[in-house]
Amino acid sequence: MSVRVRFAPSPTGYLHVGGLRTALYNYLYARHHGGVFLLRIEDTDQTRYVEGSVEAIVSALDWAGITPDESPARPGDAGPYVQSERTELYREYAAKLLASGHAYYAFDTAEELDRMRERQKNAGIAPRYDRSVMRNSFTLGPEETERLLAEGAPAVVRMKVPISGEVKFHDEIRGTIVVPCKDVDDQILLKSDNFPTYHLANVVDDHTMNITHVIRGEEWLPSTPKHVLLYQSFGWEPPKFAHLPLLLNTDKSKLSKRQGDVAVHDYIAKGYFKEAFLNFIALLGWNPSGEREIYTLDELVREFKLENVNKSGAVFDLQKLEWMNAQYLKWFVENDHSRLVATMQEHLRERGLEWTDAYVQRVLFLIRERIHNINDAVAFALYMFAERMVDDEFHAKTWTEQSAGLLADIADLCEAIPEEEFLHTRIHEAVQEFLKARSLKFKDVANLLRLALTGISVGAGMMDTMEVLGKARSVERLRSMITYTPSATTGE
RNA sequence: GGUCCCAUCGACUAAUGGUUAGGUCACCACCCUUUCAAGGUGGCAGUACGGGUUCGAAUCCCGUUGGGAUCACCA
Numbered sequence: 001m002s003v004r005v006r007f008a009p010s011p012t013g014y015l016h017v018g019g020l021r022t023a024l025y026n027y028l029y030a031r032h033h034g035g036v037f038l039l040r041i042e043d044t045d046q047t048r049y050v051e052g053s054v055e056a057i058v059s060a061l062d063w064a065g066i067t068p069d070e071s072p073a074r075p076g077d078a079g080p081y082v083q084s085e086r087t088e089l090y091r092e093y094a095a096k097l098l099a100s101g102h103a104y105y106a107f108d109t110a111e112e113l114d115r116m117r118e119r120q121k122n123a124g125i126a127p128r129y130d131r132s133v134m135r136n137s138f139t140l141g142p143e144e145t146e147r148l149l150a151e152g153a154p155a156v157v158r159m160k161v162p163i164s165g166e167v168k169f170h171d172e173i174r175g176t177i178v179v180p181c182k183d184v185d186d187q188i189l190l191k192s193d194n195f196p197t198y199h200l201a202n203v204v205d206d207h208t209m210n211i212t213h214v215i216r217g218e219e220w221l222p223s224t225p226k227h228v229l230l231y232q233s234f235g236w237e238p239p240k241f242a243h244l245p246l247l248l249n250t251d252k253s254k255l256s257k258r259q260g261d262v263a264v265h266d267y268i269a270k271g272y273f274k275e276a277f278l279n280f281i282a283l284l285g286w287n288p289s290g291e292r293e294i295y296t297l298d299e300l301v302r303e304f305k306l307e308n309v310n311k312s313g314a315v316f317d318l319q320k321l322e323w324m325n326a327q328y329l330k331w332f333v334e335n336d337h338s339r340l341v342a343t344m345q346e347h348l349r350e351r352g353l354e355w356t357d358a359y360v361q362r363v364l365f366l367i368r369e370r371i372h373n374i375n376d377a378v379a380f381a382l383y384m385f386a387e388r389m390v391d392d393e394f395h396a397k398t399w400t401e402q403s404a405g406l407l408a409d410i411a412d413l414c415e416a417i418p419e420e421e422f423l424h425t426r427i428h429e430a431v432q433e434f435l436k437a438r439s440l441k442f443k444d445v446a447n448l449l450r451l452a453l454t455g456i457s458v459g460a461g462m463m464d465t466m467e468v469l470g471k472a473r474s475v476e477r478l479r480s481m482i483t484y485t486p487s488a489t490t491g492e
Numbered sequence: 493g494g495u496c497c498c499a500u501c502g503a504c505u506a507a508u509g510g511u512u513a514g515g516u517c518a519c520c521a522c523c524c525u526u527u528c529a530a531g532g533u534g535g536c537a538g539u540a541c542g543g544g545u546u547c548g549a550a551u552c553c554c555g556u557u558g559g560g561a562u563c564a565c566c567a
Contacts, residue, residue, distance in 0.1 A: 008567090010567045012566085042567060043567095047566085048567075108565095110564095113565085124493070124494095125493090125494075128563080156565055171497095174497070183496090188564085188565050197564090197567085202567090218497070218560085218561065219567095220561095220567090221561070222561065223562075243497085246561075248560085252559060254560075287505055289507090291506075291516080292516095311498060314503090315504075317517070317518085320516080324517085326530095368530090369528095442526060443526065446526040447526080447527065459528070461526065
């Protein structure tokens with residue numbers, strides 16, 4: 001049977017980076033085996049639904065390029081796999097379980113359940129639905145149950161977990177897992193509002209959608225025995241399970257909003273490349289056993305194997321993400337810069353600045369090894385796009401008695417170079433000649449030039465910077481520095 | 493607390509019974525140098541602990557400890 005996997009988020013806001021990794025592994029697994037990757041929206045809890053989150057999830061997936069083969073966002077496809085649109089289906093299946101004796105009705109109120117849990121807590125035992133004392137088909141008897149139902153009393157359907165025995169299943173990543181039935185709760189399957197809970201909907205959907213592999217986060221491991229029991233009750237062959245290690249905060253707890261950004265959109269907004277981001281999260285919990293760090297999506301597809309997925313959680317380390325993004329940045333600047341130039345143009349427009357693509361590209365090339373993220377490019381080299389802002393501290397440290405004279409001479413010397421020869425090699429030549437005549441080293445004027453040309457102490461090489469800046473602007477900046485006076489400080 | 497999962501440098505990981513326990517990020521030093529980077533070279537740093545099994549254990553088994561997840565009419 002060919003592989004069919006699904007990513008099944010619930011629409012409660014945004015796509016979590018852990019969710020993206022789960023989606024990615026599902027996608028990689030499907031592509032690797034020539035299978036199908038599906039998206040299913042698990043929205044059976046109407047109270048938690050957040051407007052617009054389905055679109056947010058779909059757009060994040062789209063950004064990453066791991067688009068589902070069939071999805072609710074693509075009308076006309078085999079979907080729609082939106083659970084709230086299939087509630088009738090779950091009710092039918094709940095009825096089957098009721099009929100076969102694998103489920104029963106319960107009429108307890110929220111308060112009664114709270115009290116039950118309170119008692120259990122005080123007695124030091126695990127909170128679990130106590131079938132023998134609560135109000136349900138068993139304690140009430142068939143007639144009373146029928147009467148309550150006929151009256152329309154609020155009722156839920158609970159799964160009837162065997163008293164003894166054990167549930168056993170195989171996890172593709174963790175091996176055999178065994179849990180005693182006595183530790184499995186009589187989970188609610190159908191809520192009193194007639195909506196299914198996750199457990200029922202999930203099992204019914206995975207079966208009816210012919211899902212072959214359930215690849216999901218480790219947080220689902222504890223409820224998997226319930227699911228296995230449900231498959232058995234229905235007489236269905238369960239899919240294969242693979243529970244992925246969690247993505248962790250620095251303190252090793254489950255990656256959460258409290259300790260940093262967890263929404264994929266946050267990282268999109270920060271300017272990370274999808275290639276770098278995918279590469280990075282792919283390697284969190286999985287490794288193809290080599291010493292390589294950089295992989296394209298196609299390469300990930302080719303290499304991906306469930307058996308290489310790790311068992312233990314992985315800390316989401318921003319530093320490594322930064323490094324990886326910088327690697328991709330350099331590569332893109334040198335090989336495929338159109339997207340980057342477009343991004344920079346956007347940032348320039350926001351500042352009311354206008355430059356040609358060709359110029360923007362030259363600046364980008366100039367600074368490509370000094371930034372990690374394309375979003376930093378314009379701010380980093382703002383002096384290339386706008387008037388230079390002089391850092392007064394740098395000025396104070398750099399400026400000496402000789403500075404004015406040196407700048408005047410170098411400005412003259414630059415002026416003498418023909419426009420079309422204003423290239424870094426030619427400028428270098430001229431400056432060296434000048435320095436030699438004065439018995440000076442480049443070191444002696446480097447910071448002065450930097451001050452005049454960029455205003456700040458950090459940046460690309462001076463000759464290259466001048467070439468990109470152009471003759472006119474270079475000369476102008478050198479000259480205007482001569483008469484520059486630092487803005488008056490309050491002490492003066 | 494019950495149940496389940498997990499355990500190699502600070503972080504991500506490689507090594508599936510025999511390696512001086514390897515690589516990457518971060519950190520440190522040096523080189524390069526025109527500041528800052530980038531790059532190069534080197535360094536720091538790990539098999540949680542205790543028992544077994546074996547000629548031989550990071551690797552298999554048991555226990556301890558530690559961490560995590562989960563225990564809703566949420567997913």
